[in-house]
Amino acid sequence: MTQIKWWFDAATAPSESARQAAQAHQNQLTKPQGSLGLLETLAIDLAAMQNSAKPQIQQPHMLIFAGDHGIVAQGVSAFPQSVTIAMLSNFVNGGAAVATLCKQQGIELSVINCGTANPCAHLAHIIHQPIMAGTQDFSQQAAMSAEQSVLALNLGKAQVERVHQQGCDFLMLGEMGIGNTSAASCLSALLLGQDVSSLTGPGTGVEGDALAHKKAILSASVARAQPLINSHLGILEQVGGLEIAAITGAYIRASQLGIPCLVDGFITSAAALLAVQLNPSARPWLLFAHQSAEHGHGILLNALAAKPILNLGMRLGEGSGAAVAFATVQQALVIHNHMATFAQAAVAGKSQ
Numbered sequence: 001m002t003q004i005k006w007w008f009d010a011a012t013a014p015s016e017s018a019r020q021a022a023q024a025h026q027n028q029l030t031k032p033q034g035s036l037g038l039l040e041t042l043a044i045d046l047a048a049m050q051n052s053a054k055p056q057i058q059q060p061h062m063l064i065f066a067g068d069h070g071i072v073a074q075g076v077s078a079f080p081q082s083v084t085i086a087m088l089s090n091f092v093n094g095g096a097a098v099a100t101l102c103k104q105q106g107i108e109l110s111v112i113n114c115g116t117a118n119p120c121a122h123l124a125h126i127i128h129q130p131i132m133a134g135t136q137d138f139s140q141q142a143a144m145s146a147e148q149s150v151l152a153l154n155l156g157k158a159q160v161e162r163v164h165q166q167g168c169d170f171l172m173l174g175e176m177g178i179g180n181t182s183a184a185s186c187l188s189a190l191l192l193g194q195d196v197s198s199l200t201g202p203g204t205g206v207e208g209d210a211l212a213h214k215k216a217i218l219s220a221s222v223a224r225a226q227p228l229i230n231s232h233l234g235i236l237e238q239v240g241g242l243e244i245a246a247i248t249g250a251y252i253r254a255s256q257l258g259i260p261c262l263v264d265g266f267i268t269s270a271a272a273l274l275a276v277q278l279n280p281s282a283r284p285w286l287l288f289a290h291q292s293a294e295h296g297h298g299i300l301l302n303a304l305a306a307k308p309i310l311n312l313g314m315r316l317g318e319g320s321g322a323a324v325a326f327a328t329v330q331q332a333l334v335i336h337n338h339m340a341t342f343a344q345a346a347v348a349g350k351s352q
Contacts, residue, residue: 007153011255011281014048022047025054028341038309042287042329043336049260049285050169054337060170060326061108061163062098062319063250064091065156067242068117068134069179070143071221076182076214078205081117081134087176087318088113092125097316098174101323105330107172112159114152114242116177129155131242138186138239139221142228149233152242156249164257171254172262172289172326173271174319175243178204182214184270185296186222186239190229191273192303196222201266201295201315232278240274247271252278255285262329264322265292265315269300276304289325290314 022044027033034040046055066088068081090096091111094103102109112127113120117134120126131151135143144152160171181203189196197215206214225238236245248271254261263272263286276283283304290310291297301308309325342348 006157007249007252007278009256010279011285012258013281014045014284015051016048018051018053019044019048021053022055022336026336028343029339030342030345030347031339036335038307039328039332039335042309042332045287046260046329046333049258055333056337057170057330057333059108059167060106060172061110061168062102062172062174062323063159063163064098064109064111064174064176064319065114065243065246066111066116066176067114067180068177069183069241070135070137071139071182071217072179073137074139074217075210076206076217077178077203078210079178081178084116084176084178085118085120085123088116088120088126089123091176091318092123096318097320098318098323101320105323105326107323107326108163108168110159110163112155112246114155114246127159131155135183135241138183139217139224142225142238143183143240144237144242146233146237148242149237149240149245152245153249156246157253159246160250160253160257160259164259168259170262171250171259172264172319172322173247173250173268174264174317174322175247175267176318177241177243180241180243180267181294182218183239183241183244184267186218186225187235187244188270188273188296188300189222190226190235190239191232191277192299194299199296199299203294232274236274244271244274248275248278251275251286252282255279255282259285261286262322262325263288263306264319265290265317266294266297266300267317269297269304273300273304287329290321292321
């Protein structure tokens with residue numbers, strides 16, 4: 001693997017022979033073929049990723065990357081940046097939605113500080129790797145430098161390598177950062193060549209005149225950045241976020257290491273879109289948890305040719321949708337691995 005631009009190194013494709021073996025096994029289970037829909041597809045996809053006709057998840061891990069955004073100075077969020085620090089504490093103390101879901105399902109949880117606006121080194125049980133004290137206000141200047149964007153990509157890579165060494169075989173990524181829906185909207189608009197207003201929603205609860213103001217600020221931000229961009233990483237530098245960059249790096253490195261990833265909501269899907277545009281070989285390693293209620297997420301899912309597992313009207317972020325969908329992934333594997341075949345149950349198969 002090259003060290004300077006490792007994110008371009010191709011991932012190995014999931015095993016086609018394992019996929020075929022898993023499909024053949026599904027065809028023998030005591031049900032009409034295809035009657036369990038996406039549950040069957042999930043099991044078969046994981047069989048290909050694990051190169052095993054009967055895949056299992058032994059050590060799932062949730063990585064939550066946190067970073068703040070200078071764009072909040074323009075009044076695009078309903079909450080102050082102090083909430084980021086409070087939520088980091090809530091994650092590790094077990095009070096956040098994603099923390100409760102992880103604990104209940106035996107999912108290991110790690111929280112990584114990529115760069116909060118306010119100091120938080122005093123918080124225990126958090127991996128503190130701040131790159132800068134939040135991004136710059138990208139309505140006025142680039143969110144980060146080229147060097148800082150690469151540091152953030154490398155941070156995501158390093159965290160995936162850490163959990164891989166510990167035996168992680170299934171990964172979920174979450175985010176925390178006031179203002180990150182604004183960054184995700186601008187990033188996605190520039191990656192897709194679409195009007196940012198079509199990708200802009202309420203985020204933390206911005207509505208009415210405040211939402212119109214948010215859309216105007218983001219439209220101006222995209223217009224400022226567009227002439228300065230000549231690469232995918234240039235988009236990240238201009239309007240991205242530290243946590244979005246880290247998640248992008250994490251998706252790519254996980255694919256290179258053969259670790260399936262369950263993508264959460266709008267923010268993480270924006271990172272997934274960037275990851276796939278940087279390195280298309282990462283796409284087969286991504287599963288999609290749910291369709292967020294956040295405006296624009298459906299556009300991202302369509303761009304990624306993704307079929308989400310759930311649609312519950314969620315828009316919390318922080319990996320919560322992935323943690324909810326993980327239960328369904330496990331149920332898909334239980335059915336695949338433990339349901340009787342026609343021969344085992346002495347049930348007549350479909351008439352020819």
